[in-house]
Amino acid sequence: MARxxxxxxxxxxxxxxxFGIHWxxxxxxxxxxxxxxxxxxxxFTLPLLYEPERKLSRAELLGKPYLLNVFGSWCPTCQYEHPxxxxxVKPLGIALIGLDWRDDPDDAKRWLGRFGNPYDAxxxxxxxxxxxxxxxxxxxxxxxxxxxxxxxxKRIGMFTPELIERELKPKLAExxxxxxxxxx
Amino acid sequence: xTLRRAAPWLLALHLCATPAFAIDPLEFKDRAEEVRxxxxxxxxxxxVCQNQNLADSDAExxxxxxxxxYELMRNGKSDEEIKRYLAARYxxxxxxxxxxxxxxxxxxxxxxxxxxxxxxxxxxxxxRRARAAVADLTPEDDW
Numbered sequence: 001m002a003r004x005x006x007x008x009x010x011x012x013x014x015x016x017x018x019f020g021i022h023w024x025x026x027x028x029x030x031x032x033x034x035x036x037x038x039x040x041x042x043x044f045t046l047p048l049l050y051e052p053e054r055k056l057s058r059a060e061l062l063g064k065p066y067l068l069n070v071f072g073s074w075c076p077t078c079q080y081e082h083p084x085x086x087x088x089v090k091p092l093g094i095a096l097i098g099l100d101w102r103d104d105p106d107d108a109k110r111w112l113g114r115f116g117n118p119y120d121a122x123x124x125x126x127x128x129x130x131x132x133x134x135x136x137x138x139x140x141x142x143x144x145x146x147x148x149x150x151x152x153x154k155r156i157g158m159f160t161p162e163l164i165e166r167e168l169k170p171k172l173a174e175x176x177x178x179x180x181x182x183x184x
Numbered sequence: 185x186t187l188r189r190a191a192p193w194l195l196a197l198h199l200c201a202t203p204a205f206a207i208d209p210l211e212f213k214d215r216a217e218e219v220r221x222x223x224x225x226x227x228x229x230x231x232v233c234q235n236q237n238l239a240d241s242d243a244e245x246x247x248x249x250x251x252x253x254y255e256l257m258r259n260g261k262s263d264e265e266i267k268r269y270l271a272a273r274y275x276x277x278x279x280x281x282x283x284x285x286x287x288x289x290x291x292x293x294x295x296x297x298x299x300x301x302x303x304x305x306x307x308x309x310x311x312r313r314a315r316a317a318v319a320d321l322t323p324e325d326d327w
Contacts, residue, residue: 030234032277102244128248135273137231137245 034135034154041068041145042133049098049105049112049122056097056123058149065152065175066095067168068143069119070131072103073111075139081158086118088164094144094172098122101131101139144168146175210254217257224263225250228270229278237280 036042045057069085071078089096098119100108105124112122125131134143137156144153153171155163212218222239228249230241238246238253249270256266270278282288 032231032275035272035275102248128245129252132248132252133273135275137274 028157030138031156032137034151034156036135036143036151037154039151041143041149041151042130044123044125044130044133046099046123046125046130049100049108049124052105052124056121061095061097061145062149063147064095065144065146065172066097066120068097068099068134068145070099070101070134070136070139070141070143072101072139073107074103077158078140079115081140082115082118084159084161084164086116088161089159089168090118092164092169092172095120099130099134100124101136102126102128144171144175210250220263221254221257224257224266225253227280228253228267229280231274231278 041058043058045055048054048056067089071081085096096119098117098121100122103124103126105126108122108124112119134141140158142155142159143151146152152175153167155167159168210221212221225239226237228238230236230238230243230246230249232243232245233241236243236246238249253266253270256269261269267279271283276282276288282291284292
């Protein structure tokens, strides 16, 4: 028995290293899980891109779920995600709020003019403070906020049709359930 | 040198000086505050280039986070409060020094536990060898 001990230790080490390889292969190393999931979305009151004199706040959005999509005209990946938002997210019926992050509003308008505007509303976070409150560190990022204003899911990076099927749709189905239960 | 002749030189000097401020336009009230800011941002990780700290990173987000840290300092927040502020938004991942909590027990205590276990095994083996060596001796052996 005692003679097998070194072998057992060796095999345990091999197991640990294999687990490490498996883990790294299945996780995006640059994705840092958000500590805000399950917590109320941060407060914000930001001007609308197309009506800068009007502001949209977190409180006004309470009552129905929405997907807050962080983008910027400076962000190349956002260009790839953009047609997917229009074609694959919009038909899901969830309100789509664009957060134009650290961007010049004129550039954002030009960008949306060129590629089309899939958003129900676009708010501008020019100095990036609301982005920081949401823990945004790379665009695009998306936050699914429920009717009570709680962040239920976060996607770091662009949505792909496959990710929408695998992650977003089940989360939306989850949101629909308790809402129906709460309705009289 | 007349002022007229000195003016281009003064202008040139001024142009040389400006870029240094363009990197981070932060003004500290004294050296101690600057040192505190440098130490604090060195303990925070930049999320964009994840192997760099906030003090070294030139990513735009790092500029903004430095600005935020600076403003929090100016508002009288302690280092601990500033770290909590960032960790609440960006995860404990921003802290180079992970906090002690159940999820990080393995990280903090595993090395020590392995060391103690190793020492235990070593002591056990050495004792057994010593006993075996003693048992090998017969009573007739000369000491």
